Amino acid sequence: MPKLVDVSHQITDGMTTCPGLPEPVIEESTTVAGGVPGHGNSSGRVTMVGATGTYVEMPAHRYRDGADPADLDLERVADLPGVVVTATGDRQIGPEAFAGLDLRGRAVLVRTGWDRHWRTEAYGQFDHPHITETAAKALVEAGATLVGIDSVSVDDTSPAAEGARPAQAALLAAGIPIVTHLCLLDQLPADGFSFYAVPAKVRGLAAFPVRAFALTD
Numbered sequence: 001m002p003k004l005v006d007v008s009h010q011i012t013d014g015m016t017t018c019p020g021l022p023e024p025v026i027e028e029s030t031t032v033a034g035g036v037p038g039h040g041n042s043s044g045r046v047t048m049v050g051a052t053g054t055y056v057e058m059p060a061h062r063y064r065d066g067a068d069p070a071d072l073d074l075e076r077v078a079d080l081p082g083v084v085v086t087a088t089g090d091r092q093i094g095p096e097a098f099a100g101l102d103l104r105g106r107a108v109l110v111r112t113g114w115d116r117h118w119r120t121e122a123y124g125q126f127d128h129p130h131i132t133e134t135a136a137k138a139l140v141e142a143g144a145t146l147v148g149i150d151s152v153s154v155d156d157t158s159p160a161a162e163g164a165r166p167a168q169a170a171l172l173a174a175g176i177p178i179v180t181h182l183c184l185l186d187q188l189p190a191d192g193f194s195f196y197a198v199p200a201k202v203r204g205l206a207a208f209p210v211r212a213f214a215l216t217d
Contacts, residue, residue: 005193007109007150007182008054008212009118017052017181018152019124024048050207056199057178061206062169070203076177080107080145082195082214084188088113092156093131095138104143107195114151115183126158133166140174147171148179148197148212179212192217 013026027045051057056077059066083106087093093110112129128151131139136154139147147154155165171178179197193216199208 003216005184005187005214005216006211007184007188007214008197008210009115009181009183011046011048011053011209015053015119016124021051022049024052048209050202050205050209053209054179054181054183054197054212055207055209056197057168057172057180057207058205059172059175062165062172066172066206067175068203068205069199069208070201072177072199072201074198076145076175077197077199077210080195081105082107082109082188082191082193084109084111084185084190086111086190087129091127091129093129093135095132095135097131098135098138098142101142103139105145107146107148107197108139108144109179109182109185109188109195110147110149110151110154111185112149112151113186115181115185118181118183124152126156128152128157130154130156131167133170136167136170140170140176144176146177146179146195146197148182148195150182150185151180153180154178179210182212188214189216 011024014023025047058068060068085097087097114129117123131154154167193214195214197210197212199210202208
């Protein structure tokens with residue numbers, strides 16, 4: 001029987017996704033005006049930035065005229081044949097990690113193992129694994145439809161990088177959504193699964209949380 005595997009982090013009140021990002025505020029019971037007597041008249045309220053938890057980055061994150069979640073074609077984030085590329089132990093992941101793999105039309109999920117540090121001080125440290133600009137360009141040329149990683153970013157975020165995000169730029173310029181802060185990719189097979197990472201259809205944001213999961217054989 002097919003199996004569903006959740007590979008997204010839980011969002012909780014006051015949690016830290018990355019140092020420097022605002023923490024989400026979750027109000028579990030907010031009274032809604034005009035409620036019908038005898039029926040539920042309360043609803044939760046969430047205040048957060050789009051880059052919270054496991055989220056998808058859209059071309060609008062980098063380019064003024066790029067697509068946002070409301071423009072997103074479901075074919076880019078749903079029912080994608082997936083492949084897990086394991087690159088544990090490497091801080092810089094180059095194109096050799098993807099050499100010889102058939103990536104066209106696929107969700108390419110990079111398993112670094114960094115998710116083991118989630119919700120600890122170590123998670124946001126600058127030595128987190130990332131892919132190189134050359135690797136990102138190789139993924140574009142190989143025809144990847146989506147790229148995901150179980151780390152802070154597809155790019156180096158250390159001070160030495162001076163804010164440059166070349167991998168992000170290359171992928172988003174090609175219209176390839178990026179899913180960051182994935183987890184539990186070790187529970188997926190290297191091949192033979194479908195991947196889903198669908199955000200709400202929100203206009204005007206460049207990133208938004210997703211419930212990322214895989215359907216395995």
